[in-house]
Amino acid sequence: MKLRFKILSGFLILSIMLFAAGILSIYELTKIGHSVQALLDENYKSINAAKTMIEALEREDSGVLLLLSGEWNRGRSTIEDADKDFQNAFQVAKNNITIAGEAEHVETIARFYDRYKTLWNQPVAGTAKQGDLNWYFKQVHPAFLEAKTEVNRLMTLNDQTMYNTASALKNRASRAIMPGIIAIVSALIFTAIFNFFINLYFISPIKKLADGIRSYIKTGDRSGIRADSRDEIGELAAAIQELSTYRRELGQSR
Amino acid sequence: MRPEIVMRYLGFILLINALFLLISTAISWGQGDGSFAPLLFSAAVSFLFGVFPLIFVPPALEITNKEGLFIVVLGWLISCLVGVMPYVLWGGPFTFTNAWFESVSGFTTTGSSILSDIEGIPPGLLFWRASTHWLGGIGIIVFVLAVMPSMGPAAMVLYRSEISSLATDNFRYRTQKTLMIILYVYVGLTVLETLALLTQGLSLFDAVAHSFATIATGGFSTKNTSIAHFASPGVESILMVFMLVSGIHFGLLYLFATGSFRKIFESAMVRYYLGAVVLGVFAVCISVYTANYDSLTDALRYSAFQVLSVGTSTGFANADSSVWPPLSQLVLLFFTLQCACAGSTSGGIKVDRIVLFGKTLEKQIFKLRHPKGVFAIKIKGATVDEEIVEAAMVYILLYLGILLASTMIITAFHVDLLSAFSGAAAAMGNVGPGFGSVGSMANYAHLPSAVKWILTADMLLGRLEIFALILFVTIRRWK
Numbered sequence: 001m002k003l004r005f006k007i008l009s010g011f012l013i014l015s016i017m018l019f020a021a022g023i024l025s026i027y028e029l030t031k032i033g034h035s036v037q038a039l040l041d042e043n044y045k046s047i048n049a050a051k052t053m054i055e056a057l058e059r060e061d062s063g064v065l066l067l068l069s070g071e072w073n074r075g076r077s078t079i080e081d082a083d084k085d086f087q088n089a090f091q092v093a094k095n096n097i098t099i100a101g102e103a104e105h106v107e108t109i110a111r112f113y114d115r116y117k118t119l120w121n122q123p124v125a126g127t128a129k130q131g132d133l134n135w136y137f138k139q140v141h142p143a144f145l146e147a148k149t150e151v152n153r154l155m156t157l158n159d160q161t162m163y164n165t166a167s168a169l170k171n172r173a174s175r176a177i178m179p180g181i182i183a184i185v186s187a188l189i190f191t192a193i194f195n196f197f198i199n200l201y202f203i204s205p206i207k208k209l210a211d212g213i214r215s216y217i218k219t220g221d222r223s224g225i226r227a228d229s230r231d232e233i234g235e236l237a238a239a240i241q242e243l244s245t246y247r248r249e250l251g252q253s254r
Numbered sequence: 255m256r257p258e259i260v261m262r263y264l265g266f267i268l269l270i271n272a273l274f275l276l277i278s279t280a281i282s283w284g285q286g287d288g289s290f291a292p293l294l295f296s297a298a299v300s301f302l303f304g305v306f307p308l309i310f311v312p313p314a315l316e317i318t319n320k321e322g323l324f325i326v327v328l329g330w331l332i333s334c335l336v337g338v339m340p341y342v343l344w345g346g347p348f349t350f351t352n353a354w355f356e357s358v359s360g361f362t363t364t365g366s367s368i369l370s371d372i373e374g375i376p377p378g379l380l381f382w383r384a385s386t387h388w389l390g391g392i393g394i395i396v397f398v399l400a401v402m403p404s405m406g407p408a409a410m411v412l413y414r415s416e417i418s419s420l421a422t423d424n425f426r427y428r429t430q431k432t433l434m435i436i437l438y439v440y441v442g443l444t445v446l447e448t449l450a451l452l453t454q455g456l457s458l459f460d461a462v463a464h465s466f467a468t469i470a471t472g473g474f475s476t477k478n479t480s481i482a483h484f485a486s487p488g489v490e491s492i493l494m495v496f497m498l499v500s501g502i503h504f505g506l507l508y509l510f511a512t513g514s515f516r517k518i519f520e521s522a523m524v525r526y527y528l529g530a531v532v533l534g535v536f537a538v539c540i541s542v543y544t545a546n547y548d549s550l551t552d553a554l555r556y557s558a559f560q561v562l563s564v565g566t567s568t569g570f571a572n573a574d575s576s577v578w579p580p581l582s583q584l585v586l587l588f589f590t591l592q593c594a595c596a597g598s599t600s601g602g603i604k605v606d607r608i609v610l611f612g613k614t615l616e617k618q619i620f621k622l623r624h625p626k627g628v629f630a631i632k633i634k635g636a637t638v639d640e641e642i643v644e645a646a647m648v649y650i651l652l653y654l655g656i657l658l659a660s661t662m663i664i665t666a667f668h669v670d671l672l673s674a675f676s677g678a679a680a681a682m683g684n685v686g687p688g689f690g691s692v693g694s695m696a697n698y699a700h701l702p703s704a705v706k707w708i709l710t711a712d713m714l715l716g717r718l719e720i721f722a723l724i725l726f727v728t729i730r731r732w733k
Contacts, residue, residue, distance in 0.1 A: 009309050013302045024295050024343075171345040178343050179295055186299055190306070193261070197310045200258060 003202065003232045010194045014187060021183030028176035035169055042098035043162040049096070050155035052089035053109070054148060056082040060120065061144050067124040068136055079120060086113070093154065099161050105154040112150050116143040205233045209240070216244060260324045262311040267329045268304030271336045272297050274385040278340070281459075282378025289376040292343030300336050323725055326393075327718060334358045334714075337386050344379055347371075351703040358710040360386025362717035363599055365473025365569035365686030366677075366709070368699040372478050377459060380476050384463035390717075391470025391599040392440050435508040442511070443469045447496045454488045468496045471599045473569025473686040479695065480571040487555060490572055494562050501527065501566035501594025522633050523595050527605045530592070534561040534585050541582040557582065560694070565589035567600040569686025569694075576693025583689055590679045590688070591653075601684025601716045603653055607646040609633070614643060645721075652720055657682055660712050667702045677701075681712035 059082035066075030090109065097103045119140050129135050205227045212224025222244050227237035275297035282290040317325070337357030341348040348356070352368040359366045360383055369375065375383070444465045451461035463476045477483035481490060499507065502524055509517045518524055538557035539550075547553040556573040563570045564586045575586060593602025613631045620629050630637040657678055664674035669691075676688030677698070687694040698706065715723055 006310055009306070013306055017299060017302055020295055020298050024291055027291055175292075175343060175345045178345075182295075182299065182339060182343070186303070190303070193306065196257070197307075201310060 006197075006201070006231070010190075010197070014190055014194075017186055017190065018183055021179040024179040025176050028172060028179070032169060032172045032176060035165060035172060038098075039162060039165050039169075042096065043158045043165065045096050046093055046098075046102070046158040047155055047162070049089040049092040050151050050158065053086050053093070053151045054155075056086035056089065057113075057116075057144060057148050057151065060086070060116075061141075064120045064124070064136065064140055064144075067120065068129070068131060068133070070130055075124075083117070099157060101157060102154065105150060105157060109147065109150045109154065112143070112147040116140075116147045119143055201229065201231075202233070205229065209233065209237055212237075213240060255318065255320045255324065256314070258307070258311045259314045259317060260321055260328065261307040262314070263317075263325045264328055264332055265304045265307035265311075267325075267333060268300050268336065269308075270389065271333055272301035272304055274389060275300055275336075275340065275382060278378045278382035278385060281381045282376060285377045287376030287378050289340065289344050289379040289382075292340045293378050293382060295343060296336065296339035299339065323722060327722060330361065330714065330718065333361050333386075333389065337361055337382075340379060340382055344376070346375070347699065349703075351706050352699070355698065355706045355710055356383065357386060358713050359686075360472070360474065361390035362684050362713040363387050363390045363470045363472040363567070363601065364681060364684040364713045364716075365467065366681065366692070366713075367474065367686075367697050368706070370478075370697055370699055372476060380463060381459070383474055384466040384476070387470040387472030387474055388444070388466040391466075391472060392436065393599075436504050439504045439507045439511070440469060443496065443499065443507075447492065450492045450496075451489065454484075454486060454492065456484070456489065464493070465496075467570070468493055468568060469500050469599070471497070471500050471566050471568045471594070471601070471684070473563070475570060481559070482572045482695070490555065490559050493570060494559055497562045497566045497568045497570075498531065500568070501598050501600050503595050503597030505597060520634070523606050523609055526609050527595050530589075530605070531561060531565055534565060534589055537585045538578075538582040541579045541585070545579050546577070560586060561589060564685055564687075565592070565594065566598075567593040567602055567683055567685045569680070571687060571694035574693060574695040575687075576689045576696070587676060587679065587689075590676070590683050590685045591657075593683050593685070602682075603650055607650055610638065610643055610646040611650055613638075614647060649720065653682065656712070656715060656720065660708055663708055664705050667705050669701060669705060677705075677709060678712055681709040682716040684713060684716050 060079050063075045063079035063082060066078060069075075090106075090113070093109075094106050097106060124130060209225065209227060212222075212226065215224045216222055222241065225237055225240050225244060227234045275293055279290060279293040279297055282293050334354070334357045337360055338350070338353040341353035341356055342350055347369060355366070355368050358364070365387070372380070447465040447468055448458075448461045451464060452458065456464070460476050463474070464481075466472070467474045473480075475481060475483070481493060484490075502518065503521070506518045506521055506524065535554070535558045538561055539553045542557055543550055543553035547556065559570075559572045560575050562568075575583065578586075591603055592605065592608050594600035594605055596604045596606040610631065613633070617629045617631055620627065631643055632638065657675075660678040660682070661671070661675045664678060665671055669677070673688060673690035673692050676690060677692040678688075680686055680688040680692070687696075691700065692698055698709070701709075
């Protein structure tokens, strides 16, 4: 094999190694980027929606208490505003189902909320229900708690998934660094091996050849002018041998 | 010594590793799991490092003893390092220490694991994990020699370092043929076991992975609860047969397969090996019957499997032997130290040395009775060289000494005595599971990092039969 090919192969291997490490790191970093985006898209939106729903439910609960105390206008407007907010947040959660089990929670929230809404949608102020705390504690409050608990469950599910995704991100970050570390260590080892081969197969034969030429000049002994390899150094040794033969023949002819 | 020649053969070893990494990459790609990139990158690095010396260094037909030893020891260490790469790149539970532990455990066919959720590992990576067993089992070096006929007379030098030296005294054959025999038997047994496991309803992936682990007497399973996961007497029976067979000298197995049936039973080592297994199963069965199992069939089933698994240094589990009575644990500990025949892929002190130890004891008793008598140790009528007997005795003493030292160091890290001793013995013998917190249904994840490094050193010492490593370390003093 020619020297040029051998040297080229060394640099080529080193380049491929670094290139592969770079590609793998870029691939892992891109995946991290996607994961961060997914984290925001999938979980953060749902968690915010759940928080809004809980807040809306609490406002509705206050509205119901206002109705019970006979404050029809204030109670109704509080409830209607909260209901609007709840419906908006619920739609966000419904359109952002990305985790296993999330759809079931959303469905249950819709059912519980409907049940809760039926209770306060009917007239309260000015009816027999006004001031009836027993009705509130027996029917309204449990329905409110039921809906709120389910929304909390949805939030916990998203919280947990967000935590898991964040932990996976930490793992991905080390995955992105690792090819770089391996490539650096490999490149160092490879450079040492390459240096060893260059010394063994290039520098040493050239030195030997130089010593052989010097010995030939001093003693006329041509045995030192040789190289065992068939590469360019071998060709050089053969050319020097030819030169020495030519010189000898020239000397004899004179 | 010519380092370039050593590098050339290490290059072959790296290329074989790269090939198996590439197969694992293909599996990962097929399954669409997350280990594709780590496996591909590791295959590329291994290939590049492997191919480079082949470009530079011309083939050499003769290699010296020193070079042979260097190729074996460095080949093992480099393979273990290559094995680390896909694990650390994949991440998860694999810190560098954990990845090193898993890799060394794989290549030395120990089968101890730091994984608590094996089923959560991508199939591509699990296949690589099983491959480390298979490659380690045959000894990458032997594999390289069998595939690379260019080595010629160099082969026997490596073979001596690779496989217990007693194996060569036990069975005579020509170098090249020996290596081909080992390869045929190894591949043949793997294929046969895979087919047998497929008939029991295992998926091709599980069948291949478990065959790799059985024939290499490794013990890595693809399931969290090892063989107990299948709860199948059929699967257990197949594994028991192949574990038992894998513990016998591969040359004898080849003779058996080619029609010389009697040879295998004429071997004193095999007769002792089979006798010890039968006695062991009997003792454990009696011990666990009524204490752990109400039915005698169950007691026999679980005790036979565990004795064979430990006695061949495989390390599969179909029951939690750490809750068994002390007698059965002691019997299993004895098998953890002894293991199977030389010339197999099993680890431990080996049956051959135990037989020589027994014969030496017998000789000493005769000498006490007849002080002026001259006694020789004979196996199958032939006198065993004093040097071989002496080497076997020194080996046993050294083995137990290292085991004791390892146990002491491990206990210094606040690991209980039973876990420390059985863990070190299981690592030295390349068995896998011990007792206590490192029992057959547990793992080694909870141990401190330093302990994991000690255990991996034990695994390598056990696999390279101590002397090879000592010679490697003291190579400068060689004459």
